[in-house]
Amino acid sequence: MDVxxxxxxxxxxxxxxxxxxxxxxxxxxxxFQRKFQDANSHFKELFDFPIxxxxxxxxVGFGKPKEKEKANFGYNIKVISxxxxxxxxxxxxxxxxxxxxxxxxxYPLLRSIQFATFWxxxxxx
Numbered sequence: 001m002d003v004x005x006x007x008x009x010x011x012x013x014x015x016x017x018x019x020x021x022x023x024x025x026x027x028x029x030x031x032f033q034r035k036f037q038d039a040n041s042h043f044k045e046l047f048d049f050p051i052x053x054x055x056x057x058x059x060v061g062f063g064k065p066k067e068k069e070k071a072n073f074g075y076n077i078k079v080i081s082x083x084x085x086x087x088x089x090x091x092x093x094x095x096x097x098x099x100x101x102x103x104x105x106x107y108p109l110l111r112s113i114q115f116a117t118f119w120x121x122x123x124x125x
Contacts, residue, residue, distance in 0.1 A: 010052065017058050019032075020060075059082060089110070
């Protein structure tokens with residue numbers, strides 16, 4: 001499992017698998033389905049608390065997924081490309097003024113994106 005996050009109020013797990021491969025979508029589908037299926041067998045032994053839902057996200061590096069490819073992964077897997085993920089992060093961080101609501105220093109990559117996005121957008125205005 002690449003990343004597993006728990007939301008205590010919602011009692012949900014978010015399981016994220018990533019890949020930078022250049023495989024076909026059918027190969028990716030098989031690999032991600034196997035990874036998520038294999039992980040299911042470990043959740044109970046790793047997480048000794050009630051889980052209401054497991055959200056599955058596959059982050060892919062190459063090839064922007066078309067709607068039919070996203071839908072064909074099955075197992076309720078959300079497919080996100082890295083460019084879409086970076087856009088989502090940058091959009092969210094662009095709403096946080098770095099002088100009033102800076103990302104903590106412990107997260108240097110996110111902080112860099114926040115500062116870069118803020119100054120890029122402020123130059124456009």
